[in-house]
Amino acid sequence: MRDIFTLSLIASTIRLATPLVLAALGGLFSERSGVINIALEGKMLAGAFTAAAVTYAADTKFGLGNASPWVGLLAGLVAGLFIAAIYAVSCIKFKADQVVSGAAINILMLGVPGFLSGAFFLSSGSTPQLPKDHLLPQSPVVIAITILLLVAVIWYVLYKTPFGLRLRSVGEKPEAADAAGVSVSRLRYSGVLLAGMLAGIGGAYLSIGQSSLFTRNMTAGRGFIALAALIFGKWRPVQTLLACLLFGFTEAVSIQMQGAVKLPSGEDIPVQFINMVPYVLTIVVLAGFIGSSRPPRALGVPYQKEK
Amino acid sequence: MKKIARELLFPLIAVIAAFVVGGILILLVGDNPITAYRLLLGSALSWPDGIGYTLFHATPLIFTGLAVLVGFRCGLFNIGVEGQLYIAAFATAWVGITLANRSSWILIPLCFAAAILSGALWAAIPGVLKARFGSHEVINTIMLNFIAVSLVSYFTQYHYKVPGDPILQTATIGPGAHIARLGKFVPGFPERIPLNLAFLLALLCCLLVYLFLWRTKWGYEIRATGSNPSAAEYGGISIRKQIVLAMAVSGALAGMVGINEVLGYRYRYYDGFSDNYGFTGIAVALLGRNHPVGVILAALLFAVLQHGGIYVDGFSENVTKDIVQVLQGIIILFVAAESFFKWLVGRGRPLPRLRASE
Secondary structure, three states: OHHHOOHHHHHHHHHHHHHHHHHHHHHHHHHHOOOOOOOHHHHHHHHHHHHHHHHHHHHHOOOOHHHHHHHHHHHHHHHHHHHHHHHHHHHHHOOOOHHHHHHHHHHHHHHHHHHHHHHHOOOOOOOOOOOOOOOOOOOHHHHHHHHHHHHHHHHHHHHHOHHHHHHHHHHHOHHHHHHOOOOHHHHHHHHHHHHHHHHHHHHHHHHHHHOOOOOOOOOOOHHHHHHHHHHHOOOOHHHHHHHHHHHHHHHHHHHHOOOEEEOOOOOEEEHHHHHHHHHHHHHHHHOOOOOOOOOOOOOOOOOOOOO | OHHHHHHHHHHHHHHHHHHHHHHHHHHHOOOOHHHHHHHHHHHHHOOOHHHHHHHHHHHHHHHHHHHHHHHHHOOOOOOOHHHHHHHHHHHHHHHHHHOOOOOHHHHHHHHHHHHHHHHHHHHHHHHHHHHHHOOOHHHHHHHHHHHHHHHHHHHHHHHHEOOOOOOOEEOOOOHHHOOOEHHHOOOOOOOOOOOEHHHHHHHHHHHHHHHHHHHOHHHHHHHHHHHOHHHHHHOOOOHHHHHHHHHHHHHHHHHOHHHHHHHHHHOOOEOOOOOOHHHHHHHHHHHOOOOHHHHHHHHHHHHHHHHHHHHHHHHOOOOOOHHHHHHHHHHHHHHHOHHHHHHHHOOOOOOOOOOOOO
16 A cells, blocks of 8 residues: 555646646535536536637647647636536526536537537547647646645635625525625626636646647546535535545546555455545535535525515 | 417427527538538438437437436436436346346346346435435435446446457346347338337336326325425425435336346447436436426437437538537526526516426
C-alpha cells in the first residue's frame, strides 16, 4: 500500500480533482440558493466542448498562439453560463421541475457537441488535437494555489457577505427571505448562473488542461461525481473541496494502477471497485450513517410568491 | 373525446416546437432541415426493415417509459432505470449461462424471473433508503447507476468473459433460453430483424400497468401517495410502503429490457449495450403524459428517431445522428416548462404542475 502514495499520485490527484472542485463549488451556489443541480454534467460538457473548439479556432484561424487557451477558457465559461441561463429560465421563471429540466439539459448536451463537431470539424464528436504548448497551465502547485484561493473567496462570499447570507436564506426559508424584502428569484438566478460559469470552467479544464481535445462524452459522469462531492461535503465549501480531493484521489489511483491495485497480501482490488467509491460514500453519507448531510430545506421547490 | 384531444395537443406542440428549434440548428450548420428530417423520419415506414427495427427500438423504450411512469405516479423520480436495466440484463444472462443445458420450459421462466426480480431489488434499494432515512431518490438512483455499471462490468470482465475474447461480453446463453423472433410467425418478415416476443410483452405490460395503477387497491394507494402524500397518510396509507412498492414495480419494468436484449436479441450480456434507454425513458414518460397509451406513442416516436439517426449519419453532409439526442433534450425541456407555452400564448388555465422532485 505504501508505494501508491508517490509524488506523482499527489500531483495527478490535484489535477483530476480540479474540474470536480470547480463544478462542485458551482453546484454549491446553485443548491444553497434552493435549485437542484443535476445538470452540472451538461454544463461541464458545454464548457469542455466550447473551450476546445474556441481554443482551436483562436489558434489556427486567428493566430493567438499562447493566448488561445485563455480565450478558450473564457468561451467555456460563457458556454456554461448560456446553458445555465436556459436552465434558470425554465426552473425559475417557468417553474419547471428542476430534476426534469436538469435531465433534459444533460441529454441535450450529450447531443449538441457531437452535432456541432460533425458540422464544423467533420468528425464524429471530437475536436482537432491542440498543440501541447497551447493548453492551460498544469503545474500542480499553480493549480493548487488557484483552487485554494477560489475556495477561500467562495467561503468568504457565502458566509461573510450580505449576498451570501441572502443566498443561503432563499435556499432555507424563501418565504422569510421574501418577507424581508429579498428577491428570491434574483438570488436563485445568481446562484444558477454562478454554477454554470464554474461548471463551464471545470469542463474547459478537462478539455484544454487535462487533455488536448474534446472527445465525445468526455466528462464521463464527472458532473455527477461533483454533485456527489457536494453532498458528501454537506453543501459546505471546505468540506466539498476535501470530498473532491478524495474523489480525485480514487480516480488517480484507478488510472495509475491500470487495472488492479495490489494489496500487501497480494490480492487485487479490481479498478471497478475503486471507481465505485465516490458513489457508495455518497449514498452512505446521505442516509446519515456518517454524520448527517442535510440538504438546504427549500432545495428543489420552486418559489411561488404569495399574491 | 375532447379530453383525449386536449391530452394529445400539448405533447404535439412540444414535439413540433422541438423540431422547429432543431431545424434552425440544422440551418445554422449549413444543411437543409427538410432533407435531414426526411431522412430521419422517412426510413421508419419501409417494410420490413423500417417497421421491424422501429418496433425493435421501441421495445426497451416502452419498458423504461413505463418504469419512469410508475415512479412519477408515486411522486418519485426514478432516474436509475439505466442502472436497473444493466443489473437485470446481466442477471438474465447469468441464469441463461449457468443453466445453459436446461430446456426452455424451465429456463425461460427462470430468466424472466431473474430479469424482473433483479431489476425490482436494485430499484428497491433507493426506495428503502428514502422510506427509512428520507434520503432523496434522485441522488441515490444517480449514484446507483454508476455502481451498477461498474458492478456488471466487473463480473463480466473477471468472471463471465470467454477467455481471449477482445470484446467485453459474456459467453452465450443456452439455446433453451432464446425467445422467438417475430419472423418465426409473421410471413414475409425476415428473422434477421431482431424484433422478438419481448415487444408483445411490452404491450402487455402497458395493459398490466394500466390495470395495476387504476384498477387495484395497491395502484390507488400509489397514486394517492403521489398526488398528495399528507392526505394519503391521513387516510391510513403507509407512504413508506408505497415508496418501496412503487420503486420495486418500476425496477421490475426496467428489468424487462434485459429480456428483449439478452433472450431476444444478442443471446449474451454485452457490456454497455444500452443506448441511453433509461434516460430516454424519462422523455418517453413525460411526453406520454405519464399514461401507458401515451408511453407507447412516445416510445414509437423516439424509436423512429433512433432508427432514422443511422440514415442521417450516412446520407447527410453536415448533420450527424446526434440530432436525435438534441431533439430529445429539447422535447423534454419544452414538456418540463409547460407554462412556457402558456406564457407564449398568454392565456389558458394553468395545468397541474408535475411534482416529481419534491
